[in-house]
Structures are given as C-alpha cells and as structure tokens.
Amino acid sequence: MSRPAIARIDLSALRHNYHLARQRHGGRALAVIKANAYGHGAILCARALADTADAFAVAIVEEALELRDAGIRQPILVLEGAFGPDDLAHATAHDLWMVVHNAEQIALVEAHRSIRPLTVWLKMDSGMRRAGIAPAAYAAAHARLRALPQVGDIVLMTHFARADEPDVATTAEQIATFDRATAGLPGERSLCNSGGVLAWPAAHRDWARPGILLYGADPMPSDDHGLQPVMTLSSAIMNIRDLAPGEALGYGGRFVAEVPTRVGLVAMGYADGYPRVAPTGTPVAVDGQLTRVIGRVSMDMMTVDLTDLPAARIGSPVELWGRSVSVNSVAQAAGTIAYELLCNVKRVRREIVSTTPA
Template structure:
C-alpha cells in the first residue's frame, strides 16, 4: 500500500474559474500557468483550458516551449521576456509572444533576423518599480519597436503592485500614470492581474492575466467571486495515540495537552509542501469535520487533535486544504500567501479529474 498523501486537481473547477475571470473582466484572458501551473501541473492545466482559453502566460521560454511540445497551439506570452539571443530565437521558432521591459531586450530583437515577426507586450513601470520602462521613456521604447522587422504587433501592459488592497490608492495612481503615458499610442492594453480583475473595473481593457484566482484562491480581503478550489491537498490518519494532561506533542514540545487528548498522526509534512510555520490551532479537516493542528509540523508527518472526533481512526481521510478548507486560511495561519503554498506542493501523488 502506498503512502496516502496526495494532491487532487479538479480540472472542471479550473475551467470554471477561468470563465469567471474572463466574465468579470469582459475582455480576452491569458491563463497564467507559470511555475508549473502554480504547482498544479502546467501541462495538465493547459490541456484542460485549451478548449476555452484565449491564450496562456508563463514566466520563461522553457516553460513556453514545454507547452508547445505538449501540443498547446494558442498564443503563449513569456512574462519575463528574453534573457538572451537564444530566447528570441526560440520565440521565433515556436511562435511565442515576448514581454519587453528593458532596453537590452529591444536590442536583442534588433539583432535578430526573423522568420516571423514576434508579437511584443511592452511593459511600463507605472509605479511598482520592479520591471518596465518608466512612463517618460515608454513612448520612445514603443517607437523603437515599431521600426524593427523582428517585432510584431505591440500590446501595452503594466502590472499593479497592490490591486488586492482595495483601500489603497496605489492602483488608482498607477492606472492614471499608465493612461497618461499611453494616451497617444495605438494598440491593445493589458493591465489586470487577478486582484484587478476582481477589484478594479476601471482598469479592464482588451486583455487580462488571471493567475491565482484561476486556481480557486480569491486574492481579495473580502472574497466575492464564485471560485472553486482546484487543488485538494490531502492524506489520511496513519496512527492514533492517547495522551494525558500535560504531555508534549512533536518537536520542541511546543504543544502541551491541556486535557486528555487523542492525537492523530497524518502522513503529510513540510517536505510535501504543507507549511512548517503553521501554529497550533490551524484548521484541518478530518473525516469531513474541522479540527486543529497540534504540535510542530515535521518533514514527513504532522499531528492533529482527534479528541472530539471519536469516529476518526486509522485510514480516516484528511483535507489539508481544498473545497472544505480554503487554502487562504492555511496561508494566513502560516504567515504567507496561497501562491507559495500551492507552488510548494511536491512529492505527493498527483491525480486529476474532469468531466468528459
């Protein structure tokens, strides 16, 4: 019998969430499947979305080429753009779209002799200060691209730093900066990540780039989107013991029993991607009922409180996150974000389902 730890991917939920993103935005949507589909499996996700998606976005050319080799035919945007001439050549060979966010990438395109013009998404730094041309330099970068035979149609884009904070004025300022700098420029626009799709209708343009919301984690502080969990991270109870009052549980003895306690051992640990940093009391689902993590999560195992779940025992299923426990809840307890938890899942057995 194999270890019961697993990650199950609901591809119907993935398609549902993509449709929600596209509907809320109103334009075309690039499904972001970088970082192995946020831990869900980029190829399985792209195949599931191919019948409905307008295109895909990845971080680097290697991710894009893997999708092409797996039979994905829709447009694929490389969000970090080219790192060197080889990336430009790959983009030309595989009909990829490239983000351009610095002068050196324009120079790479200028040096390339194209078989096909490469569609470009020209990125503006409208205030996030991570990547992109400053507003005062943006029109010049656009004009230089227009002269290159290797550059195809140019889409104007920016990225919001705080779109998931509706009370912050940052997004409004970034939007105004983008609008002022691009007012005289032709071309389609793309401004919205998941937070902006949900929280900033004024930023909706021709293209959006749904990421975390597509995997069922609403990035907004007050979720209102009809999103479904795509990943269920689960396992089973593999051991049970009874402890009296005042007994320590796990490494460092962080948790001390305050009553006679029935402790369940779960085949799941930080080597599987469940965060070591969760505190005692973090919710977890055992046999369909909510209970709590007790004791420090170790590499391969963790312990949960079964005292009020007398029917739970060896083999009882455990949901670490999924349709009955939102991954955002676990992420908040761990002091991180859902993105990190989902991307870190590994070693467990993956499976997926979708209606036919």
C-alpha cells in the first residue's frame, strides 16, 4: 500500500477557471503556466487547455522548449525574454514570442538574424519598478523595434504591482501611465494579470495574462469570484494518541495540551511541500470536518487535533488544502502566499481527476 500523501489535480477546474478569466476579461487570454504551472504540472495543464487556450506563457526559454518537446503548438510567450543570442535562436526555431524589457534585449533583437519575423511583447515599467522600459523612453523603443525587418508584431504590455488591492490607487495610476505613453502607438495591448482580470475592468484590453487564478487560488480571497481549486493536497491519519493536560507534543514541545487532547499523526511534512512554519491553529479537514494543526510540522509528518472528532480513526482522510480548506487560508496562517505553497509541492503522488463541469 502506498503512502497516502497525494496531490489531486482537477483538470476540469483548470478549464473552468480559464474560461472564467477569458469571459471576465474579454478578448484573448494567455494561460500562464510558468514554474511547472505553479506546481500543478506544466505539460499536463497545457495539454488540458490545448483545445481552448489562445496562448501560453512561461518564464524562461527552457520552460517553453519542454512544452514544444511535449507537442504543444499554441503560441508561447517567454516572460523574462532573452538572456543571450541562443534564446532568440530558440525563439525563431520554435516560434516563441519574446518579452523585451530593457535596452540590452533590444540590442539582442537588433543583432538577431532570421527569415521568420519575431513577435515581441514590449514591456513598460508603468510603476512596478522592477523590469520594463521607462514610459518616457517607450515610444522610442517601440520605433526602434518597428524599424527592424526581423521583428513582426509588437504587443504593448505592462505588469501591475498591486492589482489585488482594488482600493489602492496604484493600479489606476499605472493604467493612466501606460495609456499616456502608448497613445497613438500601433499594436495590441496586454495589462491584466489575475488581479487585473478580476478587479480592474478599465485595464481589460486585447490580451489577459491570468496566472494564479487559473489554479483556483483567488488573489482577493475576501471575494468570491467563482474560482475552483485545481489542487487538493491530502493524506491520511497514520497514528492516534492521547495527550494529558501539561504534556508537550513534537519537536521543541511547542504545543502543550491544556485539556485532554486526541492527536492524529498525518503522513505529510515540509519535505512534501507543506509549510514548516504553519502554526498551531492552521486549518485542516479530517473526514471532511474542519480542525486544526497542532505542534510543529516536521519533515515527513505533522499532527492535528482530533479531540472534537471522535469518529476519526487511522486511515481517516485529511485535506491539507482544496475544496474544504482554502490554500489561501493555509498561506495566511503560515505568513506566505498561495503561489509559494502550490509551487513547493513535491514528492507526493499525483492523481489526475475531472470532477467538475468545464
């Protein structure tokens, strides 16, 4: 019998979330599947969306080549762009779209020779202060690329810093900055990440770039946007014991029972990707009923409170996150974000399911 730690990947939920994003935004949508599709499996997710996604986006050329080797033929945008001439050679050979976000990358494109026009997404720094052409220099950069015979279409893009905070003015300021700097320039536009798709209709243009929302982790978890979790991380109770008041549990004795406490040992730990820093009180579900993590998460095991779950037994199913326990609630308890938790899942078995309507 196999260890019960499992990550179930619901591909119908993935398709549902993609359709929701495209419907909410309008126009077309890149499915962002960088970082192994945020831990869900890039090839698996690309194949699940191959008949519906307008295009895909990854971080680096190596991620794009893995998709091409797996038979994915939709357009693929490389979000970090080229690090050297070899990346542009791969872009030409494998028909990849490339982000250009600085003068050095423009120079690489100028030096690139190809009979196949390169599709460029020219990125503006409209306020993220991380990567992108300054607004005052954007029109000149655009003209410089348009003059090159090796450049075909140019898509105008920017990236939002605080789109998941709809009450903060930063995104509205970024939209206005982008619109001023691109006024009169030809080309399609792309502004919206997941937060932009859900909260900023004023930024809805030709292309959306949904990422985290595809996987059902709402960037604004206080609202219900109809997203469905794609990953359910689960395991089972592997041992049960009782603590008397005053007895300490696990490494460091961080949890000390104040009342008689029934403890379930779960086959899941930080080597599987569950956050070591998740404190006592982090939500978890046993037999479909909510309870809490108690004590310190260790490498291969963790402990949960079964005191109010008298029917729980060895073998009882445990959901670490999924439909009963939001990954956002675990991330909040652990002082991180859902992106990190999903990307960190490893070692556990994967099961592919389709349980919800597309």
